[in-house]
Structures are given as structure tokens and as C-alpha cells.
Amino acid sequence: MAERASTLEVHTYACAIRTALRRGRLFLSVDRLLGLRLPAGARIDAYKDATETILNSVGLNRYAITVLPAASKPGQIDASDAIYTTRHRSAVIVLIQDGAEIPIELNVGLDEVVDVAPINPRHLVAAAKSSAAMQMPLEMARKLATYPPSTLFLALRPGRSLDIVLEKLAMTKEPVRLVKPKPWEPRIEDLEGYGDAKQWALDLIVDLKDWREDRIRWDDVSSGLLLSGPPGTGKTMFAAALARSCGANFIATSSAQWQSKGHLGDMLRAMRRSFNEAELNGPTVLLIDEIDSIGDRGAFVGHNVDYNIEVVNALLELLDGSGGRPGVVVVGATNFPDKVDPALRRPGRLDRHFALQLPDLDTRAQIVELHLGDQAIGPDALRTIATATVGRSGADLKQYVADAKRQARRQKRAVQAADILGLVPPLKPLVGEERRIASVHESGHAAVGLALSVAEVRFLVVVRQKVTGQPTQGYVEWDVPAPTFRNRQSYLDKIAMLLGGIAAEKVFFGDHFDGAGGFVGSDLQLATDLATLMVAVFGMGDTIAYTHALTPDLLQRLRENDADVREQVERLLSEQLARACEIVTQKRSGIERLVAELEDCDVIPGSDVRAVVFQDAGARLKDN
Secondary structure, three states, X not given: OHHHHHHHHHHHHHHHHHHHHHHOOOOOOOOOEEEEEOOOOOOHHHHHHHHHHHHHHOOOOOOEEEEEOOOOOOOOOOOHHHHHHHHHOOOEEEEEOOOOOOOHHHHOOOOEEEEOOOOOHHHHHHHHHHHHOOOOOHHHHHHXXXXXXXXXXXXXXXXXXXXXXHHHHHOOOOOOOOOOOOOOXXXXXXXXXXXXXXXXXXXXXXXXXXXXXXXXXXXXXXXXXXXXXXXXXXXXXXXXXXXXXXXOEEEEEEHHHHHOOOOHHHHHHHHHHHHHHHHHOOOEEEEEEOHHHHOOHHHOOOOXXXXXXXXXXXXXHHHHOOOOOOOEEEEEEEOOHHHOXXXXXXXXXXXXXXXXXXXXXXXXXXXXXXXXXXXXXXHHHHHHHHHHOOOOOHHHHHHHHHHHHHHHHHOOOOOOHHHHHXXXXXXXXXXHHHHHHHHHHHHHHHHHHHHOOOOEEEEEEEOOEEEOOOOOXXXXXXXXXXXXXXXXXXXXXXXXXXXXXXXXXHHHHOOOOHHHOOOOOOHHHHHHHXXXXXXXXXXXXOOOOOOOOOOHHHHHHHHHHOHHHHHHHHHHHHHHHHHHHHHHHHOHHHHHHHHHHHOOOOEEEHHHHHHHHOOOOOOOOOOO
């Protein structure tokens, strides 16, 4: 009987352990040294059994499990077993008892330390079903979870009804009061999808620790960052998580908040107050949201020029700081990095820039799992949700999960994948004539780019389903070289490649459609801006001259106000479109074969794209 009860206990702990292992990315193919910090009062032996149960179930028996106990007396740390194991094994899980200090010799070896959440009612429901084939109602599990595990699992005897279990528990002591759930406050280590920005943050955590301990000077700390990306990519969340991981204060402000204080003098005082508060309470992560609204001095026009210049100059002065603003890490966030004054991005200021992208499929699955917390729905369901949310931001995913949880709570049940999918705007199948148009368009880009040696193709993609309301139906992923110098012809080739989609539509259908223009980042916008740069900035037009116009807004203003520039740009675009049409006509048979393949598959590897474009009419793609 004791063995049966212990199994239920182990299976319950396993539910909490499994979530922590996912957060620690243990299920990746690469071996890791992972620390699991156990909740207060945890029975280490039971948690060790639970960890072994999970590893055995997924075939990760190569992992060794060791324990870091809390010191029995201050300063008496017995970490010898844990240090020895991590030194001699490449795949280790260290169970860290609550209150245990991690010695430096162990800390430098661990890839990550993840907190294991205390058991909750859903853990009990799942464990009862898996270990004892018992259907435990969620409401009953909520009552049981108010008691400490040390007495709960003694009362949960095999064959004993749950009502009697509750009676037995009521004889012990007052139930442990349920603590009101805290809002989700992730650390940098918990976040997915931030790429190089996350590595910068992890390095900063180490640097701040070294600075606090006087091992490095503040000058050696990378303390300025510009974070850009579409709305909802998590710029604010990144800054707040960075502060938590660094053990730093967090202050969030913006140009709009500063400006709301009143006239210019009031705004400048508000700016200085934010920096002074950050330095007085340092170390501090100071977030300046929508920093592009401060403006670029080269783009100022009208009667507010002097006002705007003073604001930019004041911010530059604050970023430089007297003594280098010790203890203040400044994160500027923007959707439009091109609108940020270049001086703000010089060394010692916001000199690191990371552009965040919308999350890819794997990252979307990880984000959904992260927000679901202990309400696991399985890897297949996660992948289905990730596929259905292509083009959605991390903020969108968070909202979908929150709304799905709320809906499930009202119905007194666990959240299901269908709850989340029901909130996602529907996917529209890309089939028939619409798919052919998208395939012709993307194949045109690939054929022109390859013919002109603009770059090599990595993949040619046309999606099976498109998100309603979003323009993306396919794309060519290029492997673009980074030459030191570029001549006029290389820019013309790039414009021809950008117009290759329109050219293919004109050759195949006699006209082109609106998908190549109409939004920022479209083929037509990129080609037009590149032609304007050639004419007005690089001296590659009819005359050699320089105009300071480096952002899309300034380039647009230049075309509107300078008829000569506009005429030259229009001529360049017309010439390169005709050139692209000629290439498409020559490669029509290869494009036809690519289009036929895209009827049956979503992705064609770059090597196959090149083979088909340059083969004769009888060529066929190799079997993938």
C-alpha cells in the first residue's frame, strides 16, 4: 500500500518536473547541465524518483541526477557530489534544495537553473489518472491541494475514498491558505525567440554582477541597446525581464510621457528626472519606449525644428552622462529604427541594435506552452496552434492563451487546443488560381535573382494556408553575400530582382496584381527606395550629387518635392522591370516547372531551384 501511495506522489511531482524540464530545454538533442530549484519543503528523494521516471519514459537515461542540499549550518555547503558529477558527465540534472547556495564552481558549469513550481490541482488530477487509474474531479483536487504534500500523500491511501481522505486531512491542522497567483513575470532565461538580443542580455547579467563586485569598470559594461521590431514582438517584456534577471530596478518611460509634463522646459526636466531616478536606484534598466518619436535632427522641418533639436541634444547629453551614467542600462524600443537619430546609436549610447522578428513556428509553440503554464496540451496540439498562428506576434499569442484560459475557467474545465484555435483568425487555403499567381510571382523573383547572380536561393516557399488579412503568401529566402563595395550595376540587378515577381505576373497573365505593393516592405516600396538612393544619395543618377535622405519617410518626401529625382526613379524602375520581363520570358519553361512543383509542395530547396531554372525543357526536380 505504501508503494502505491508513493507512486501517486512521484507521479504528481513528475508533472511539475516535466514543465521545468521543458523550460530548461532538456528535450533538445544537445546534452545540458541543468539545475532544478525545488519548491520549499520538497522531499528530494521523491523528486529524484520523479525525475528518473520522466527520463526513462523519454529515453534520456544518459542523464545523471545529482543533488545540491541546503547547508545545515551557515557556510557549510556540501556540493562535492554535484560538482564532481557535472565535471565528469556531459548530461546532468542537479536537484537544488530550497535555500541551497549554488557555489561558483557549480554555477559556471550549469547551462541554466529553472524553478520547479509547487504542485497544483491539475498535477493531482493527471497523476491520479496515470498512476492509479483514478478519476479525480478538479474541484476535489483543489481542496486537496490546500494541504501540504507531507500530509496529503500520507492520507491518499489506495482504496480510500476521496471524501474520507478529506476528513482525515481535516483532523491534522488548518489547511495551508492558497496564495493569490502572481502575475506572470518572466526572466530573460524564460523568453524564447529573441536571438542575439537574448545572448546580449545574458552577457549583461554577468557583467553587472562583475561590476557590482568591482571586478570591472562601468566602461566595460555594454549599457545601451536599441531594440526594434513590429508591434507585439515583446520589446517591453524583454526590458522588464532583463531587469528581473539582473536583479535591477526597472523604469519604463517614453517620449510621450516626458512631453505630457508641459512645455519644452517641463519635458527636459522630466527626462532628467527619469535618468536621475535610474542612477539613484541603480543598477536600473531604463526603457525609453517609442524612442523614434524623439526624432532625427536631419529630418526636422517646420516651425518646431529648434524645439525638437533641443530634445534630441538633451537626450544625447543624458546618454553620455557625467561619469558615464554608472548603473544605468538604457534600452530604446522602436517600431521604426530608421527614424532614430544616428547620433543616438553611436558608441557609448545605444550602440547595440537588435531587430526582433515575428516568431517562427517552433518559437510560437514555445511561447504558447510558456503562457499555458501547467496546463499542458501536448506537442501535437502545440504544433497545430503554432501552424495556425503564422504571422502572429508574441503579444497576440499571449492574448489568445489568456482568453482561452478565461473561457475554460468559466466552464470549470481544463483549457484545450480547440479553445485557442477558436480565437485565432481563420486560415484561408491557398489553392487554385490564387496559388498559381503566388507561385508564378515567387518563381519570377528566384529566376531573375539567379540569372543576374544577385544571390543564391536557400528556399523557395509558397504557403499552403494564408492568414486572413495578411499579405504574405510566399517568399524567396536568399543567401545574400555582403560585399565591401557595390557599383551601380549591382543596385540595378537588385532592383530587377525585386521587380521579378511583377515581371513574371505580366509575362504569364498579361498584367500584374496588387500583392507586390501597397504596404511598407513590399517589392515595389523596396525597389522604389533603392532607386531613390541611387539617384539622390549615391550619385548614381544623371548627376553626381548628395542629399541627406536615408529613411523611407525622407526618400518619399524627396520624390514628392523634387520632380527631377521622381522622373529618374520612374525611369530606372521602368528599365529594370523591362529587363526582368525579358529574363522571365527567357526562363519561362523553368518557371513553369517551378510553379508545377509548388502545386504539390510548400518548399523547394535552393539547389533544386537553380537546377530547374537553368535546365532544358525536359528537366525535372529530383525526388525529395
